[in-house]
Amino acid sequence: MTLPRNHPQRLVLNDEVHARPPEALSAPLRLSFLALTSAVGDHERQSAEIAALASQFGAVPPAPGANHYSADLGRFRVKWERHTEFSRYTFMAEGLEGDGFDRPAIDLVPAAWRDSLSGEVIVAAHVAFLAATGAEADFEALSARHFGGNVLVGGAVGGGAALAVTDFRVHGDGFSRFLVEDRSLTPRQAGRMIQRLLEIDTYRMMALLALPVARDLGGALTASERELAGIASALAGLGVADEAALLDRLTTLEAEIESRHTETLFRFGASTAYYALVQRRIAELREMRLPGLQTIEEFLERRLTPAMQTCQAVAARQASLSQRVAHASQLLSTRVEIARQGQAQILLQSMDRRARLQLRLQETVEGLSVAAVTYYVVSLVGHLAEGLEASGVHLQPKLIEALAIPVVALLAFLGVRRIRRSVARDAE
Known part of the structure; x- marks a missing residue:
């Protein structure tokens, strides 16, 4: 049967659930974990390093781009994830x-590598x-023999x-210790159980990276x-002149907070995810209480949970x-904008008053201009009439001046209005 074309990620996604299978382990066995x-x-360097280890023992190295690898190197087995x-x-x-920890498995690994x-x-x-x-x-004997007398x-x-x-x-050799006694585990169950214990320790530490x-x-x-409380208090009695300065102060504070938020967002989010994995792995242990021994779940509930709650509280606080x-910045920005709009409105009103005043002044000047032009033109007409009368032409200069006044005034008015309209059209 021929299938339609495969999705390019089909095989990769299908094999994902089979990735990183637990090792099949049988007691007695010693194991070292890093x-x-x-x-x-x-x-990339770690991929090259695990490939170099495999080659050193004649084993097939991991495939390029592989995220996990396991091999039997003869004296020991290695698993890398x-x-x-x-x-x-x-x-x-x-x-x-x-005693089980005298010659750990990691001693078989080449020291140089x-x-x-x-x-x-x-x-x-x-x-x-x-x-x-x-x-x-x-448990007292186990503690004295393997754990330096520490509480188990x-x-x-x-x-x-x-x-x-x-x-x-962490003991003197830089390693922590787990002691597991097989009672009725199959090899695969043993591999999963030990993997869960090591994952609890790993995810616990990764979750705690957020605590510092x-x-x-x-x-x-x-x-x-x-600082924000001080700014909020200042908002109530703030004058218009101080709003811009306070907005600058608030903007600087907002930038600092957002910078810290961005820098720590991943760490706090990862901490929450790792803590959830710790809780899941603890549940998968299916622990049963033994007399005189605190369970892993109880220990981490009392020691790890408060630290995680601190991280969550700080993240929520931030x-x-x-x-x-952001709300205060928006509020103050709105106040500043309203104040600016008010100032702009006052400025526009002032400009409008100036425009009206300028128009009245212009009309006054135009009226004076018409009067001045009329006066000088009529005077010229009067001088012309007097000259003609002196040359023998029978005229009445004063009458001619009187008759010329309305004519000249009308022509001057029309001329000034035409010039004003021409200037207005050019301005548009």
């Missing part, structure tokens, strides 16, 4: 030596996966199919809130401040 944060360019902000390396070796890894360590952990002993666990958290996981304990502390940001931001938010300063 999570390294990734900066710009680290993804690339995520948006970090990459995970898991090294697994069969058997346990000493290990030391050249790109990125910064955010999580480093050893896991000792023990076969079932059948004896009841003595954990319990029966997988509905009682395994025991998992940790102290969530929240703490540093608290003082800046307090200062901004005080978002609220951004909205309030």
Whole structure:
């Protein structure tokens, strides 16, 4: 049967649900885990580094652009996964030596390769996966032997199919420790269970990256809130002359707040997403309480949840401040605009009065001009009549002047009006 043309992403999307499958693990086994944060360019370098490790042991390297890879390198197995902000390396070796943490799996990895890894360590952990002993666990003895006497958290996981304990502390070698005892896990179940424990530790740390940001931001938010409160108080008794200066002050504050909001938005959003993953993985553990032992869920609920609530509160506080300063800026901008419109209206009224005054002045000047022209022209007519009378022509100069006045005045008026209309047309 021939199908229509495939969507270009069909196979990629179908295989996505099968990506990063958990390893099949059987006790006894020791495991070392690294999570390294990734900066710009680290993804490409990390891909090249895992390919170099595979080539060093004669294994097939990952395909170009691959986001995950696993291989059996003989003395140990390696699994590499690339995520948006970090990459995970898991090294697994069969058997346990000493107390389970004496010779961890990462010691089998070439030191030169290990030391050249790109990125910064955010999580480093050893896991000792023990076969079932059948004896009841003595948590005080386990703590003294494996965890330096620290208080342990954990319990029966997988509905009682395994025991998992940790102290969530970084030990002298730079690694935290998990001890898992197999009771009735299948290899695939064991792989998923250990992966969940390591993901809880990883996502916990990634979620907490927002906590220093929240703490540093608290003082800046307090200062901004005080500045906004001062501006809001000044708005009530503000004079027109001070509005523009206050608007500049408010605009500067708004720019500072938006800059901080933009810089921290991703970190707070990522923290929320990572915390949700922690909670999901804890639920998937299906923990059962054991006497004298605090569960992982209880421990993180008391220690991690308050930190996440702090981050969420600071993020909400910042978002609220951004909205309030935007509202205040809009309000003040409206006031300034209304004031400017009022000033413009006053200016237009003043210009209108000046125009009317200028028109009246112009009409007065035009009237005076007509009178002056009439006076001089009539005077000329009078002089002309007197001259003709002196030459023997019988005329009455005064009568001629009197008769010329209305004629000359009318002609002068018409001439001035024609000139004014011509000037008005040119102005248009």
